[in-house]
Amino acid sequence: MTTSEEGAETLGPIRPAALRRGARLAVVSPASTPKPELVQRGMEWLQKVGYEPVLSPHALARGPLYYAGTIQERVADLHAAFADSSVDGILCTRGGWGSAELLPYLDTGMIKKNPKVFVGYSDHTSLHCWLHKVANLVTFYGPMVAADFAREGGVHAQSWQHCFRGGSGWTLGRADGLRVLRAGATDGVLRGGCLSILAETLGTPYAAEVKNSVLFLEDIGTKPYQWDRMLVHLRYSGLLDTVRGIVFGDMRQCVAAEEEDYLERAILHSLREFAGPIAIGLSCGHVNGANITLPLGVQVRLDLNDMSDPQIEFMEEAVRGQVD
Numbered sequence: 269m270t271t272s273e274e275g276a277e278t279l280g281p282i283r284p285a286a287l288r289r290g291a292r293l294a295v296v297s298p299a300s301t302p303k304p305e306l307v308q309r310g311m312e313w314l315q316k317v318g319y320e321p322v323l324s325p326h327a328l329a330r331g332p333l334y335y336a337g338t339i340q341e342r343v344a345d346l347h348a349a350f351a352d353s354s355v356d357g358i359l360c361t362r363g364g365w366g367s368a369e370l371l372p373y374l375d376t377g378m379i380k381k382n383p384k385v386f387v388g389y390s391d392h393t394s395l396h397c398w399l400h401k402v403a404n405l406v407t408f409y410g411p412m413v414a415a416d417f418a419r420e421g422g423v424h425a426q427s428w429q430h431c432f433r434g435g436s437g438w439t440l441g442r443a444d445g446l447r448v449l450r451a452g453a454t455d456g457v458l459r460g461g462c463l464s465i466l467a468e469t470l471g472t473p474y475a476a477e478v479k480n481s482v483l484f485l486e487d488i489g490t491k492p493y494q495w496d497r498m499l500v501h502l503r504y505s506g507l508l509d510t511v512r513g514i515v516f517g518d519m520r521q522c523v524a525a526e527e528e529d530y531l532e533r534a535i536l537h538s539l540r541e542f543a544g545p546i547a548i549g550l551s552c553g554h555v556n557g558a559n560i561t562l563p564l565g566v567q568v569r570l571d572l573n574d575m576s577d578p579q580i581e582f583m584e585e586a587v588r589g590q591v592d
Contacts, residue, residue: 280404281404281405281406281457281565281566282380282383282403282404282405282406283383283406283585283586283587283588284357284383284384284385284386284405284406284587284588285356285383285384285385285587285588285589286432286433286434286587286588286589286590286591287319287356287357287385287432287433287587287591288356288591289318289319289591290318290319290320291319291320291356291357292319292320292322292354292355292356292357293314293319293320293321293322293355293356293357293358293359293385294322294324294345294348294349294352294355294357294358294359295307295310295311295321295322295323295324295327295359295360295361295413296324296327296342296345296346296349296358296359296360296361297324297326297327297328297329297336297337297342297345297360297361297362298336298342298345298346298360298366298367298370298388298391298392298395299335299336299342299360299362299363299364299365299366299367299391299392300334300335300336300362300363300364300365300366300391301328301329301330301331301334301335301336301364302327302328302336302361302362302413302414303414304328306361306362306413306414306415306418307323307327307328307361307413307414307418309414309417309418310361310412310413310414310416310417310418311323311413311417313417313418313423314359314413314417321359321413322355324345324348324349325341325344325345325348326341326342326344326345327345327361329341334364334365334366335365335366335369336361336366339369339370339373340373342366342369342370343370343373343374346358346370346374347374347375347378349384350378350379350382350384351378351382353382355384356384356385357384357385357386357387357432358384358385358386358387359387359388359412359413359417360387360388360392360412360413361412361413361414361415362412362413362414362415363388363389363390363391363392363412363415363462364390364391365391366391367391367392367393367394367395368391368394368465368468368469368474370395371394371395371398371474374398376398376399376402376403379399379403379405380402380403380404380405383403383405385408385432385587386399386405386407386408387407387408387410387411387412387561388409388410388412389409389410389411389412389461389462389552389553389554389559390461390462390465390488390553390554391462391465392461393409393460393461393462393465393466394465394468394469394474395407396409396461396564397461397466397469397474397475397476397477398474400459400476400477400564400565401474401476401477404565405565406563406564406565406566406586406587407563407564407565408431408561408562408563408564408586409460409461409484409552409553409561409562409564410427410428410431410552410559410560410561410562411423411424411428411559411561416559421557421558422557422558422559423558423559424444424551424558424559424560424561425558426438427440427444427560427561427562428561430561430582431561431563431586431587432561432586432587432591433587433590433591434585434586434587434588434589434590434591435585435590436582436583436584436585437581437582437583438581438582439579439580439581439582440550440560440579440580441577441578441579441580442576442577442578444550444551444560445518445549445550445551446515446547446548446549446550446578446579446580447547447548447549447578448545448546448547448572448575448578449516449532449535449536449546449547449548450536450544450545450546450572451545451572451573451575452513452544452545452572452573453545453569453570453571453572453573454482454512454513454544454545454569454570455482455512455567455568455569455570455583456480456481456482456511456512456513456567456568456570457480457481457482457565457566457567457568458481458482458484458562458563458564458565458566458567458568459476459477459478459481459482459483459484459564459565460476460478460481460483460484460485460515460564461484461485461486461553461564462485462486462487462488462553462554463485463486463487463490463495463498463499464487464490464498466485466502467498467501467502470501470502470505470507471505475507476507478507478508478510478511479510480510480512481510481511481512482511482512482513482514482515482568482570482580483508483511483513483514483515484514484515484516484517484550484552484562484564485514485515485516485517486516486517486518486550486552486553486554487517487521487522487553487554488521488522488553488554489521489522490522491522491523492523492527492530492531492533492534492535493534495522495531495534495535495538496534496535496537496538499535499538499539500538503538503539503541503542508539508542511542511544512544512570513544513545513546513547513570513572514539514542514544514545514546514547515546515547515548515550515570515580516535516546516547516548516549516550517548517549517550517551517552517553517554517555518549518550518551518552518553518554518555519531519532519548519549520555520556521554521555521556532548535548545570545572546572547570547572547578547580550580563582563586565586566582566583566584566585566586567582567583567584568580568581568582568583569581569583
């Protein structure tokens with residue numbers, strides 16, 4: 269089925285239902301093939317904390333190439349997960365490459381009528397951007413089954429609970445890696461994801477929409493000049509024209525500790541004409557430690573006026589309902 273032509277609503281984001289104990293979670297692989305033993309380990313962790321993970325038919329498929337199945341197989345798993353009324357949420361196994369291939373084939377009309385929790389990062393940035401653009405769905409840039417749930421201490425429990433139990437007014441700050449690169453305060457809708465994937469959407473029908481946003485950007489294995497180059501690309505495309513503030517992720521997956529200052533100077537050089545506040549270091553996405561879950565599509569307040577106490581405050585709930 270081809271992509272629905274319906275645009276996103278302007279009356280506010282569509283929020284999936286909160287995840288209660290016993291929630292049924294479809295485990296999918298929209299991109300590359302995961303290691304079966306890591307998927308198993310991650311599913312065991314999910315079971316231990318009270319969820320019911322269900323492996324999708326093609327989640328462990330191998331090939332063609334590095335993909336977890338054909339385009340048709342990966343789309344079928346995603347469609348089945350969204351359409352199945354017994355499924356409460358959808359978790360990706362890993363990133364890699366491949367999600368962008370699925371975009372022209374997604375039945376976004378069906379997805380919009382069946383909103384549910386969707387969690388993934390890295391390559392799945394393309395899915396986040398498209399689901400925001402055409403379905404106005406709140407999605408979650410957060411831990412994946414084989415990448416984070418499978419390793420000890422891989423999941424930031426507090427942000428996961430805040431996101432999926434419902435409620436607002438919670439914050440992330442210095443303890444979560446956040447540091448100030450440029451002081452200031454602003455508010456906006458949280459958008460973003462992996463910089464290289466987001467940049468590659470530009471010039472396509474699937475380009476990210478980030479108007480009036482607080483933009484989150486992170487990546488892996490990206491050198492200072494590459495950050496500079498891709499940020500210039502965002503600037504020249506006009507993508508940053510209405511962005512109100514920027515939060516960068518933890519850079520330790522990009523450069524060694526002794527190069528972090530060099531990277532920060534490269535970022536500030538590239539963004540010298542950007543007027544909004546800038547933070548860095550948030551432990552979300554490609555991280556070694558506990559991976560923070562970020563709800564994309566909700567209103568946040570970024571306050572970087574106090575260098576010793578930088579904060580991102582989540583001003584509205586990411587899900588419908590609340591779990592005690």
